[in-house]
Amino acid sequence: MKRVLFLALLFFGGFAIAQTTVNGKVVDQNNEPIPGANIVITGKAIGATANFDGDFTLETSEVPPFQLTITSIGYASATEEVTSNNQTLTIVLSETQTFLDEVVISASRTPERIFESPVTVERFGLQEIRNTASADFYDGLENLKGVDVNTNSLTFKSVNTRGFATFANTRFMQLVDGMDNSTPALNFPIGNLVGMIETDVQSVELLPGASSALYGANAFNGILFMRSKNPFDHQGLSGYIKRGITSQEAAGDNPYTDFGIRAAHKFSEKFAGKVNFGYLKGTDWAATSEVDKTRVGGTRSDLNYDGINVYGDEVSADIKDVAVTLEGLGLLPAGANALVPSQEVSRTGYNERYLTNYNAESVKADWGLYYRPWENDFEIAYVGKVGTGSTIYQGTNRYNINNFFQEQHKIEFRNDNFFLRGYMVADKAGDSYDMVFTGININRAWKDDQTWFGEYTGAYVQATLAGATNEQAHAAARAQAESGRFEPGTPEFEAAFNRSINDPNLSTGSQFRDASKYYHVDGNYNFSHLVDFAEIQVGGSFRRYGLNSFGTIYTDYDGTIDYSEFGLYTQVQKTIDFNEGMNLKLTGSVRYDKSEFFDGFFSPRLSAGLTLNRDHNIRASVQTGFRNPTTQDLFIGLDAGRAILVGSAPDNLDRYSRSFEVSGAAQQNFQQPAAITQTGKAAYENSYSLSSVQRLGVTGNPADLVIANPEVVKPEQVTSVEVGYRGKIDKLVIDFSAYYNNYKDFISQEVVIAPYYGTVGDGSLSVAAIVNDDFQAYSAYTNSDVDISSYGASIGLTASLFGGYDLSGSYTYAKQDFDQEANPDFMSNFNTPEHKFKASLGNTDVFKNFGFNLAYRFSDDYFWEATFGNGVVPEFHVLDAQISYKVPKIKSSFKAGATNLLGDEYFTAFGTGFIGSMYYVSWTINNL
Incomplete structure (x- = not known):
């Protein structure tokens, strides 16, 4: 080096x-x-x-x-x-500085006291990182006011604010030293899996709410800013090691290791460099729910069972239709179909624990070279980052993200008044695979669907003719169809499993392939050193995507899909001074963004901050934000089992196509071909709503069918109004904010039903297609035509008591205003509790060099809504704790801690594993 x-x-x-x-x-x-x-x-x-x-x-x-x-x-x-x-x-140095004096950069793209920030800002600095009761700094973010952290797995947590969250959280942006941390393939951040190591973190700032005016389309619900330590200011060798166990009822007690090292050196006043390395290994929270995710109260004994964490049982068929087809082919005696009821039956699935090893691992490294040619604030920097790891991601299905790889490379020129940076982000899927399709295709490797359902129906008819009851006939039918099934642990099962996870064709395999990338350039110039009237900034950005999933996610069957977007912005900030320390800080900013697929959009923001004196500040802001449709909204073409996901970019609807077998009844009665080919246009131009098809199944009345034909997706907009107060009364610091958001053209997914033949609304042929089960479910990416609003408030109180005891607490309220009954097919994915409460108590010096910290979190129950499944997340109470001891002679600090000390297992999203407890000890050396 x-x-x-x-x-x-x-x-x-x-x-x-x-x-x-x-x-x-x-x-x-x-x-x-x-x-x-x-x-x-x-x-x-x-x-x-x-x-x-x-x-x-x-x-x-x-x-x-x-x-x-x-x-x-x-x-x-x-x-x-x-x-x-x-x-x-x-x-x-005197200990007179308070929380209000801390400096933040994110709110206005310029340094300012958090007290004077025009919008709400949460800060997580070096002191908070060292004292967090969580296992690492990233987990500690969930103790910030107003922040939701949804746990996907041990190494993948999704940060969000102010609702509308999923694990594929494209509304929230993460920046690490100015670089977007979202993956090119998935278009959203994957937590800290390939992010920063703890000893290199300088500070973390979080802006809740719309920030599009300065940061562009993806800064719709908020931004997380992580800044690393500059080797000119922070030199030397530092590191940490944590050892402990994770404890969960389903997975038992398993070892946990987290190790990181940082080396930085200033070779001269002109040149410095640093290197970081981090390694984490543990066992993920096992997901073992066998609750039926489609029917309340459903059990594994149900004929059409679909377990939450059981895969392969997503494949089902109506055995009445199977009997009609078999009879038409002469495989059942004439009239036999009259003995078979109309009943959906699903194949037997495999529990998730047989389809993954729950290995959670993260290996990451980064390096930087920093050059100051004139020994002043002008700096040229090159930064490189690589990371690989294994985790579990829950999107439309559950995915084993195995040996995932991401790299970033950045060149940046900057001083106190400007920056110009360009960076590239690329990823590779490694050995990742879809666990749902793994279960489906292990079943198919043993016995294809047509054979399985044929044997089931034939055995049902034989048992019925022999005098069996309906229940007995179904039991005999499943026993016959299941004969020879590959059992977990057998060589046949392992061979089928390995074939599936190495095959990207979802009709036979489950491999997730990707080698996507994007290139990004952005810059900013602050004219404050040239203009006295006000602080004026201008800036802009450009991004070019290159999607390459080899046809496994996107419709990039013939090669890489390329497209681009850009944005320009300006901000003017003026402080008007009054007498006796009172001033008014006015900020106005506007940004113009343009994607090659959509018209350009302006995002203005106006804010005012009235400082009454050093201890009291009132702020108000109004801004509009927008969000371009993501890469998935535009270009996905993925058969997820229950529905096909089709993005609605202009050329995507024709590029996605699929052949389907037509029922024997339709061939006989309506002279339909044995197979038809549908393109993605069917979802958007010839479809019924899912809820109306379900009503038809109950009433049998064709008049209940409602044409869906959703519009192709376009940018989403939000208007956000926020007021707030920051102040200090004696030793008590208060931070209060309230907001109201109104969304227009809200982007989400709508499940629709496209008949194989006929035109929706024709009153006959398309209805027959629905009745004959000759249809395909699609998940269409579209915009809501109704108003969706949300509002909320939060208050945080912080005080220093009894000479060194720091006590803090916060309460957050969040509510969605959306008429779900009037829009039953539209998912808003609000996914946040109405009430949250957090509190902490700590002292870094209870006695010399000894400290402790306690952190408590309460979450109200809430309804989780996502493409994988919907369900209630019960309320939970979590207590984390740590004690620490510093040994200055060896420049070390030692910590012993526990997360979820109460031991009550909980989950933050429908379908994930229960979160257990973690117990650890750590040794940190020379972390300055």
């Missing part, structure tokens, strides 16, 4: 020669060291960081006299004069 850095130094012009050395120590008012304090030359980006003992050495080519600025989170800044070479300083 040193050789590489040395060559890079030569390329950029050689080493700078240090002329002045300053030594010192940073302490608090009790003469205790302040590790991680930043010491910089005032007005320049040259500095050092205090080590674990508070000591620092600053070497610079600056010639005295010059001034140093010293800062640390939780303390007031200080300045010191350097008058000579080899000067030694002792710097005392």
Whole structure:
């Protein structure tokens, strides 16, 4: 590594020669060291960081006299004069800084006190990361006010705010050092699976709500900003190791390991570099529910059973139709179909535990080279990131994401007034596969569907003719059809399993293939150093997608699908000062975004923040946001079993096609061919609504059928109004916000039924197709034609008590305003509890070097709605706890902690495994 850095130094012009050395120590008012304090030359980006003992050495080519600025989170800044070479300083920082004084960047794309931010901001800094009771910093985000963290698996958690969440959360953006962390193939963030390691995290900021005015189309529900440590400011070797167990009733007790190391060095005032490596391994939360996901109260003994975490039983048929076909082929005696009732029967499925090993693993590394050619704030940086891992993702089906790989490469030019960056994100699916289709195709490898249902129906007829009751006939039929079934653990089962997960054809296999990428360029310039009237910023971005799933997800059968989008924005911010510390901060911004498939859209934002004095601020904002349809909304072409997902890009509807067998009754009675071919257009141009087809099945009245023919998808819009207050009363800090969101052209999926023949509304032939089960269910990507609104409020209280005990609590209310009864086929996926409460209590120094933290979370019950399935998520109470001990002599801190200490297992989404407890100990070294 040193050789590489040395060559890079030569390329950029050689080493700078240090002329002045300053030594010192940073302490608090009790003469205790302040590790991680930043010491910089005032007005320049040259500095050092205090080590674990508070000591620092600053070497610079600056010639005295010059001034140093010293800062640390939780303390007031200080300045010191350097008058000579080899000067030694002792710097005392006062513990007078509060939460309101912390600086954030995300709200306005410029540094400002969180107290003065024009919109709601949540911050998770170094101190909070060190003291979190959660297993890692990313899990600690769920203790922030107003934040929902939905657990997909041990290594994949989805962050969201203000409702409308799924695991495929395309409404929420994650940025790591300015780079979008969403995967090219799936178009949404995959948590921290290939993200940052804990010792490199500088800060985390979260903007809840629409942020499109500055950040574009995907910043619709909020943004999570993660910033890493710059090696110019944070040098040295640091690392951590955590060992423990996960404990779950279904999976038992299993080992858990999390390891990370960071190496950073400033070679001169011009050049610095860093390398990070992280490794995590554990056992995922097993999903073992056998509840029928389509019928309340359904059990495994039901004829048309479809278990939540049982796969293969999604395949079903009406044995009456099978009997008609068999009789027409002469395989049943004439009139035999009269003995068979109209009854849907499903194949027997396999439990999820037989189709995955629940391995949860993450391996990630990143590196950066940083060059400051003039030893000031102008910096050129190259950053590379790679990550691979195994996890479970729940979308339309449940997926084993195995050996998934993602890489990012970024070049950035920046100083205090501008940045220009370009980066590439690419992924590979590795050995990933669909567990639902694995179960389906293991069944088919043993006995194809036609044979299985034929044997079932034939055996039912034989048993009925022999005098069996209906129940006895069904039992005999299933026993006959199940003869020779591949049992889990047998060589036949393992061979069929391996064939399926290595075959991308969903009619015979379940492999998920992908090698997609996107290229992104964005920049921003702040004119505040040139214009005195106001702070003016301009910026823009461009993105080019290259989708390549080899036809397994998208309709990219013939090669990569390429398309692009761009955006431009500006912001003007003006502060009007009144007397006695009162001021009014006005912010106006507007962004224009354009996708090649849709008309351009303007997203304005206006906000005002009235600072009454240093301790009280009132804010209000109104903004519009928009969201372009995602890659899946546009180009997906995926048979998910119960329905086919078809995106509605202009050329996608013709590109997706599928052949279907037509029933014998239709061939005989309506002279239909034995097979027909449908394209994606059938979903959007010749379909009935699902609810009306279900009513027809009950009433038999064709007049109940309702034409669906959903519109092709277009951009979604939101108008958001927010008011808030931040203030301090004595030692109590208050942060309150309330919002109202109104959505137009809300993007979601609508399940529709397309008949194989006839035209919807014709009153005869298309109705016959429905009656004969000659139809296909499609999940169409479209927009709601009704208003959808949501509103809510949150309040957070923080106080420091009894000399060092930090107590905080928050309450969040969220509600959706949508008439589901009037729109039974439309899923809004609000998926958030109406009431949430969170609280924490901690002290970093109960006695010298010993601290603790407790974190409690309550979630009200709520209804989870997604393509995999719908169901109630019961309320839950979770308590996390940790104790810590610092050993300054070896620059170490030790922690013992437990998550879900109460042991009450819970889940945050329908269909996932129950979340158990985790117990761990950790050792962190030199984390400054």
